[in-house]
Amino acid sequence: MATNRKATSRSKDNLKRGAARLRSGAPEAGPETAVDTVAPGRADRRAERRAAILTAALDEFSTRGFAAARLDDVAHRAGVAKGTIYLHFDDKEALFQELVRSFLIPQVAMMEQAPVGELSSRELIERFLERFLTEIYTTRRREVLRLILTEGHRFPALAEFYYREVVARGIAAIRMVLARAVARGELSGDALVRFPQLLVAPLLMSIVWSGLFDRFAPLDIPALLRAHLDLVFGERKTT
Amino acid sequence: MATNRKATSRSKDNLKRGAARLRSGAPEAGPETAVDTVAPGRADRRAERRAAILTAALDEFSTRGFAAARLDDVAHRAGVAKGTIYLHFDDKEALFQELVRSFLIPQVAMMEQAPVGELSSRELIERFLERFLTEIYTTRRREVLRLILTEGHRFPALAEFYYREVVARGIAAIRMVLARAVARGELSGDALVRFPQLLVAPLLMSIVWSGLFDRFAPLDIPALLRAHLDLVFGERKTT
């Protein structure tokens, strides 16, 4: 019940604010301009709180699951009152969907920038797997993906969004790389071209395993992915 | 509190009952002997209801998830009153764990009977994948496995049980088959021996995919598994 009115750490991004102030034509000698550590403006605070709520929601949804997570806890963790959540999101479900979308959309954008280059197909796929490690597996995005796996069934709109925006595009992109590999003779057999899902399955397995068994049977995921690469392209040529 | 009566199913009593009836020398035209459908005894009904509750629970937990499933609905679906559930299970969580265990234990037993034979390694693995199709993917066990994937995180005891009884044993068994394949020169590279998870990952993917995307993007799982076999052992030799 502790009345926590702890202020959120005042932070850095008042650049926009400065610009706005310039345009607003406030008197030069205004009392606020005298202070160089400007208090953050309303829009900034709003964005900060929104982000804090989303992060807190990720924590709670990840550990308890959607249905069992309490918005009181999300609010407390985010350092706001429960009502504040409703100033940013329509209801619990909207919070959840926004959470997933907001963490996913930058991901989609990143995937777009194809790193085609003139690398061998094996290198391309290797990059892709490394990308998974650094951009997903070792980040909070892993938890978001796990949320999709565990809760997606009950949120068909979300599942479809995820399929259209990530899965379908991803599979298409991978298929092109694999088709190129076959055309160049770097890959024998069209199994992977027909089912690019086979290339991605171990990534899924990593996420599932980490959620269920890591405590008592940790798995060396980088090594597993290297082995997968070997399986697909044949043993790595040792230097 | 909650003195729950031990729910040991002693369902063989009815066999003795039938035998006793034969020996009792009742008149041939006796009313009971005329009916070939013998009225079930108490123990039978008890077992029937327990099974009905478990099946109903699988339905409800699968569609709503553990936290959101209502025991009222489970009871209604099973054709019993809510209180009856508590005559068979301590609480909601015990019902869930019993559900998973009861569907899994026959599965474990089945896995034990190793079909070693003198088949090629490829055939052995092929059998294994077919087994997955007929014994899991096309049965309700698929839903049980999905429940472990989606809810296991919140039931550490269950996750560990599943790991010890199914995953660890399964991986060990598969590893032996794969090691044999390498030793016989039927498989090149030890990637799969080091990470048998790679062989199983597509099975996981099948279950996840069917839960999330089947409505709008169905996947031909038998074909996917055949492609996986090709990927592992090389293109199938066409007749």
Added chain:
DNA sequence: ATACTATGACTGACCAGTCAGTCATATTAT
């Protein structure tokens, strides 16, 4: 002064778990 924003006590629906009572079945007595 005024508009915008945050708060947290409150409400009402919901649901896991309980328990006193009912009734079909099993056991014992006549």
Added chain:
DNA sequence: ATAATATGACTGACTGGTCAGTCATAGTAT
């Protein structure tokens, strides 16, 4: 065989607690 008695499986109305969502009040920026 029949009646009397015992058993325990089953029922469902009820309780106590929980929690999503609301809103009157308080606070803050401009």
